[in-house]
Amino acid sequence: MDLYEYQGKSLFARVGVPVPEGRLAHTVAEAKAGALDLGGPVVIKAQVQVGGRGKAGGIKLAADHDEAAIHAEAILGMDIKGHIVHRVWVERASDIKHEYYASFTLDRGAKKHLAMVSAQGGVDIEGVAATDPDAVVKVHIDPVIGLTEWQARQLVYQAKLDPAIARPAAVTLRKLYAAFVELDCDLVEVNPLIVTGDNEVVALDAKVTIDSNALYRHPDFAEFSETFVVDPIEKMATDRGLNFIKLDGSVGIMANGAGLAMATLDVVDLVGGAAANFLDVGGSADADTVIDALEVLTQDENVGAVLINIFGGIVRCDLVAEGIVEAMTRMELPWPLVVRLDGTNAIEARAILDEKAAGKIIPAATMREGAEKAVALAKGAE
């Protein structure tokens, strides 16, 4: 779960990492009131989950609350790379002496945590890493021990941060790492981490991704998920326990297991089509799951044909077949249905479909045959 900047900063504040004071605003009036409340110059920042906000005009400095209102008017509703700005963060302007970069994440290759620090923050850090790899200092952290004091110092000195703030910078790094671990984050990234004229180390931005597997430990994070805009079809699928992602093509997909679902998308592409969605009905699908999934697919107007690709393991193909039959008695399916079932009870499943759905579904013996038939039918429907 990716957090907005203001949400990430609220987590930083919890662990004692200094962040500028600010107010969240959904309207121009709220932005103006927030600026007045803060007093003095403020920065109006678009709250979107996409990089390059500044270049797109989504971050503006305002001398007072009247100018804050003008900027908020311009930024609210702005389209930044397809992300509409629904709220702005009004923040007290900072006196910036240095702009650094700091992040904590998991290095899957090394199977350890990875800290990255650079004195060249405030810019595209991937560009810095590409042109001057030495400018980004990396330290692996043993998850059993955590970020030690010497490692934090080493990050500060190797990255050649201002010696005047070496101590508070190391302390801040350890607090950010504490947030990373204790708040179950997949990523904590601060760009820029600034040094103010008063030699204070402050997180001026926050990019935080929460591990959704750990949400049970943080019931208070529920407030974050409520602010996300979810596609209505995706929401319907999620509410039914289905793993669904909307795509742009015309072949609706239903498969069991993420790997097989991905492979199904690939095969549809290889035979010249494009999937309308990724839909994994999971490892314990039964008749009801299949009915639920078919109902979700009927919501997508782009679907011209549907391919069901099930390899029965724990999932029994006969139950899937019964689900298909039941769904067809309950509703008129608006598209042709290609069915490929293999594995546990596949023979029984074929018998059920032959008896109760003959002529209503198009059977396929293999994944490839199923994909070819579904793609041809979807193209015919266009």
Next chain:
Amino acid sequence: MAILVTEDTRLVVQGLTGREGQFHALRNRAYGTNIVAGVTPGKGGTDVEGIPVFDTVAGAVDATSANAAMTFVPPAFAADAILEASAAGVDLIVCITEGIPAHDEARVYNYLKHTGSVRLVGPNCPGVLSPGKANVGIMPPNIAIPGSVGVVSRSGTLTYQAVHELTTRGIGQSTCVGIGGDPVPGSSFVDILELFQADPETEAIAMIGEIGGDAEETAAAFIAEHVTKPVIGYIAGFTAPPGKKMGHAGAIISGSQGTAIAKKEALEAVGVRVATYPEEIGEFVQEAL
């Protein structure tokens, strides 16, 4: 011979009295796996269809000389269950549980590396099946037949698909290993490739990868140096939508960002034939044997 699980495996099942644990443990036993004990705190002294239940893994190991553990406990308790099994002295832990928090997984992985020689397969995996010998996990054993091909995969159902492709061609398997799709799997492709290379019964290896991380790239480097047996590959996710955005930090680490094309190229560069369609896995293995 087979790898990891054989006729000599003496299995203790953590979470035996739960719905999933009981269902799959009994299925595994019906296949011939020697299940010697179950563990559920508070239910020591009872039994599940004749399998004695203990309160602790140490108690189960003392009483039954169990040498492997299968973990079915819920995600909030699974990391602790793995540590308990490790402390009790088993050689192998197969963790089926899906949804363990990433930090728990990373801590457990590194702790096991520091403290001992126990091998962990999973979490979030379908388990290990040595056809005709033992099944530890949730794989449907009826799709597999004994033979000489080692199968290793990050996926569940796609593993079954691959095994099915082999079996329908009459090609049997030495062992099928699902290493799981989590960010920090206890065993990597490299760990399992090493075992298959050393196993005299295994003559060829089918390796099923997917997008994300760099496990396939690392495996390619290992194959070039250490694997003399033919390896057939498959990668899922060429057209998958970009998954979780890991921000800039993730992109910097992975370099290639874990794309399917990068993985395919890395494998092909070291002589691994990579199937485009899942159906080709069986075909290519047949040609390699």
